[in-house]
Amino acid sequence: MLRSLYSGVSGMRGFQTKLDVIGNNIANVNTIGFKGSRVMFKDILSQTVSGVSAADDQRGGVNAQQVGLGVSMASIDTVHTAGSAMTTNVATDLRINGDGFFAVGTTDQVDAPYLTRAGNFTLDADRNLVTTDGLHVMSQEGGPVVIPDGVVSFSIAQNGDIIGVNADGTTASTGQHIAVVKVQNPAGLEKIGGNMYRMTANANPGGEITKVLPGDTETGVGTLVSGQLEMSNVDLTGEFTEMIVAQRGFQANSRIITTSDEVLQEIVNLKH
Known part of the structure; x- marks a missing residue:
């Protein structure tokens, strides 16, 4: 339960950075020779609940059980495609x-x-x-x-x-x-x-x-x-689309935090 809280926080931080990059791209849409950037994400190291077991003569193999711990930034790339x-x-x-x-x-x-x-x-x-x-x-x-x-x-x-x-x-x-x-x-x-x-x-x-x-x-x-x-190689159509994706992703991650808080509140209320 607490893991979901921190996963939501990591997602909100990631999408906040993505919005920062998109905002900078849009601000420089008319900047001579400007090259836009993009944010790439990667998952954080997962927590292993149970490990892998190999197959033998008596029983088949068992896959590992892992819980992801959120997201982090893999890179902020500068896209050097030619501008018009x-x-x-x-x-x-x-x-x-x-x-x-x-x-x-x-x-x-x-x-x-x-x-x-x-x-x-x-x-x-x-x-x-x-x-x-x-x-x-x-x-x-x-x-x-x-x-x-x-x-x-x-x-x-x-x-x-x-x-x-x-x-x-x-x-x-x-x-x-x-x-x-x-x-x-x-x-x-x-x-x-x-x-x-x-x-x-x-x-x-x-x-x-x-x-x-x-x-x-x-x-x-x-x-x-x-x-x-x-001219700048920023494509406004693509940037506004990515802005919508980032906004919805931020909202979804904030919903994870809200839902996790509600579950914690229910657990606290069990005593009453």
Whole structure:
């Protein structure tokens, strides 16, 4: 009887966390490059009332008798499916068509940058390509991306090559390529807010960050699409459905606690 009380409590805690995750997903339905999360559950170790006995010449085998002790969270996974594309026609807006992440950070984070799928970049007063928080976008050449002086305008090719238009109308590569980073296990990245992730030892072996050119066939990273952004991959229909499931699950577990309390009350009243 007391076991059912604690099982109900564990279920309510689990569904409360599920609602927290769903709420965060819905709140970020319009966040550029956001990846939604999901909660997975597992049962808690069961209490064995009687053990297993094997069959012999005289009698057949007997199965174990076990009582479950509730539920716990197995994981909170980040789902890295691609979000839909939004066309902006802004040259500094970039979308990765396929796998990979942009590398961004301060000038002393060249070797250990943050990672992001949000490509809403801008130019600052020094012609640095930066995020909305002022972090530099890293190039394949080993430093921040800087548009050289004398370039009237520029475009970004699918392989990350920044092509400048000179004052005389001629075009030429600026010698800089926007880098992307291949991540073997994107779900192993650590969310740090601001649409950014931090590399971990479970995302890449040893937490290593290797910047490559977009479209690199060896690593299988995607190409860049200029003038587009990747939207959130949150599906409102699925989230609202999961919200209903979580709400009903929470109510059902609260009913377990109420019923167990009523049974305990009946036992207490036996004396009278």
